[in-house]
Amino acid sequence: MKSITKLLTVVSIIAVSSSAGLTQPPNTLSPAERREGWQLLFDGATTHGWRGAYATQFPARGWVVKDGELRGELHEGAESGDAGDIVTVKKYRHFEFAFDWKLGPGGNSGVKYFIEERQPKPEKGSQAGYEYQLIDDANYIYNGKKLPADLKTASIYDVVAAQKPDVSVGTWHRSRIVVNKNRIEHWLDGVKVLDVDRASDAFRRGVTESKFSTYPDFDKIPEGHILLQDHGHSVAFRNLKIKTLP
Template identity: 30%
Template sequence: MKRALMLALLAIGVACKENPKENKEEKEEVIEIVKEAENEWVTLFDGSSFEGWHYYNGGPVTEPWKLEDGAMVFYPSENREEGASFNLVSDAEFTDFILTMEWKIAEGGNSGIFWGVSEDEKYAQPYLTGPEIQVLDNERHPDAQNGENRMAGALYDMVSPTQHVTKPAGEWNTFELMVNHKINKGHVVLNGTKIVEFPVHGPDWDKMVASSKFADWEGFGAYRTGKIGLQDHGDRVSYKNIKIKAL
């Protein structure tokens, strides 16, 4: 993507030195090339390393996350120290995007996918700022009994899935999250079906937050630009084929 941008910018510079009339169409074409390059899919996790990720408010990724068969897999420790946390966040920050990946949860498991995460020492966990799309074993985890807005694919504690298309624990689910502040829309597509739609800022967003457990959480959902997060909820979970495209 960087190479395409550099070539496009170089072409613009060359065009500007020549006859403006003759090169108007060429310059417009170059601008389109730049736009296309900016909108390319970027791989956030290619299955071979944890490059591009780190522990929230921490350092490089090590155990209990492991690389297995092209996926990053979290294995909860049996002797976990009190207060220990192994949430992952992306090195890069994003504002308007489409995020795609595959996830697989273990039996009875719980995890989540965050966006708009602010990495700051005053926030101990990514969920204090980043809204969450639930990753859950709906059949066995007790949170599924606390309301449909806590089931897999939900905008956690705010918007329930319109359909239940989650695959059983131990199977891979395809996932798409769109967040677009320009049009004030977000959505979740799970296994090819759009199951959740929501505003991402403004009065309607504020109403949703006010009716949720996050109503009095300073900083929650307040950052339009932030990091992508993957939750350590103490259960085994796997993620792979993570890509993102800026909008």
């Protein structure tokens, strides 16, 4: 009888967990992810693997680890004008990068890749790179107007627009960037919202018509750091995971 009771208790716990939609703890890798070659870029407790852009150390203020989140507690409203951007210590060429993020109302941030840290360091603003835009699509005002499509969330900022409705803020979203040779994909909440080839006329036209038109070989950057942007608005990240591709 005791064995039957114990078995029923275990079954009940599994059922409750399933109905509640519980998943693995944040900032961890499942056995399947480990087998597939995924690595954590944030362990939920330290800033190991990150440093300030154009710096050797992690910023002393502004970026903090709280409650298993890597938070940018930023308030100045300027691009790289508060604590500054942070970048991965390592560089990446072909990869799949997954991350969860959350912004508040009117928020603006971004995840950049192919960051080269070219000299000289920009006098103001962030280092140029491909940016997975993170922003309050519906409410952010840009130069007195509503945002154009190529400046909205999940777009390659100012180059290629993501195909999606406006996203909500104040809640967690899950994103993914896939760079497989010249093919780039952006995913948002399980849906592929951008798919482009860097060698295509569409991508090159987007670069030519963007603010990156004078950046040498912007469409051919071979590798670089991943950057979390200080745009002067608070932002939170968790579940930062990467898998290198052949």
